[in-house]
Amino acid sequence: MTLEILTSDLLAPLKHGFFTRRGGASSGVFHGLNCGQGSSDQSEIVAINRSRVAGSLDVAPDRLVTVHQVHSATAVPVTEPFDTPPRADALVTATLGLALGVLSADCQPVLFADARAGVIGAAHAGWRGALDGVLEATLDAMEGLGAARENVHAVIGPAISQNAYEVGPEFVEDFLAEDHDSSRFFAQGKGDRYLFDLPGFGLYRLRRAGVGAAEWIRHCTYADAERFYSYRRSVHAGEADYGRLISAIRL
Template identity: 55%
Template sequence: MTLIPIQAENLSRLPGVRHAFFTREGGVSEGLYKGLNCGVGSNDDVKAVAENRRRASEWLGGTSDRLITLYQVHSDICLRADEPFADRPQADATASETSGLILGVLTADCAPVLLADAEAGVVGAAHAGWKGALRGVVESTVSEMVSLGATREKIAAAVGPCIAQPSYEVGPEFKETFQKEDWSFDRFFTPGQGGRFQFDLKSFVAERLAQAGVGSIETAPHDTYADPERFYSYRRVTHEGEGDYGRMLSAIMLDPA
């Protein structure tokens, strides 16, 4: 099966920048990981994961030995990347000005965010679950890009496929966590059933990008929970009682020199 990634219009218009929000289509993994599982932290066959990562890197025009993914811990930590790391450092975002270096994040409901200032030649990638987004991973990524020469208003950012508000039911204590940070965050919640709420992660991340001064913001309309044929979903497999789940790769890079 052919890889069929999703691309954002604002990033696609940028010269010298390549990106993709890969779906689970086109991979070699089998069973509950069926498809393009790129998560080295899953219990999938390591050879299958390596082949999936090779295919994704090749689709972008790069090589898998130049693909960076992190040991994601829902933090606000963004690391500068000049070369592939010797291991998987604990962090949730990277920024780089190095051509041919593929910055990747792995998700299965959390929001992947890809960013670029084509004029400055700086790109970034962030894993934004609710904890990381609330802690400031978006702001950390933009700040690190600026330190590399990017200009906030010239940065284009895209929020890729993630769990959508109709599928993201949370309890009142979850909402209270956001209200304690800022009462205005109440607007990202709508009433659900039985005293629960529906959280809009996608809009929350987009708002954080706007507050960080990013000039162009685009959000993908897809719901990872509601589309098992195209997307892995942690919440879905939890509800179905499955033991593990695949991870989708979202990646960005500057054209190889």
């Protein structure tokens, strides 16, 4: 099966993709294009999957750069592939021939580009990273390489949608304590539960930070098991592990 690659006109003409699980070599609960080196999938199979992604972006496998994601607000500049991936959740580069990738399975994968300046970025933005400022940190790091944030286009890839993201009242309190305007991203659920609009919150933070344009490509990871991995869906199904989607962009 061939790879399925979702793209956005906002990031054109740069080569990029939000890869679905289709076209991969993994089996079982990981069936498809699992690119998570931290999963319990066979490492050789994950390497095959990542190699297919790199090939679709016209880079060698070792030029597809990712980090050890820890739900932080840390963004790192990249000029060469890492010997040991740093603990961070975003990468930026102005180096030709490098592809930047982030992994996700409900959290937001966000790809950035200032095509005019030749600077790109990629961020993994779950609720914690988004709240703590990983999107803003990515923009700051891009500016450090010569980007202008008013020229940056940012696109949020497949992520869990509000209908599937139930949270408790203490979760809401964390957001309101940081910014009371965040209340708009919560809808009342059953009992004391709320439904959180993670992509809406991501767009809000990106636009507040001054990007030139931003969008969510409007695919819910939880709702579409054929195309996307979902951490929350795997928990609800009682599965032992879950695959990780990859999203990547290159200069």
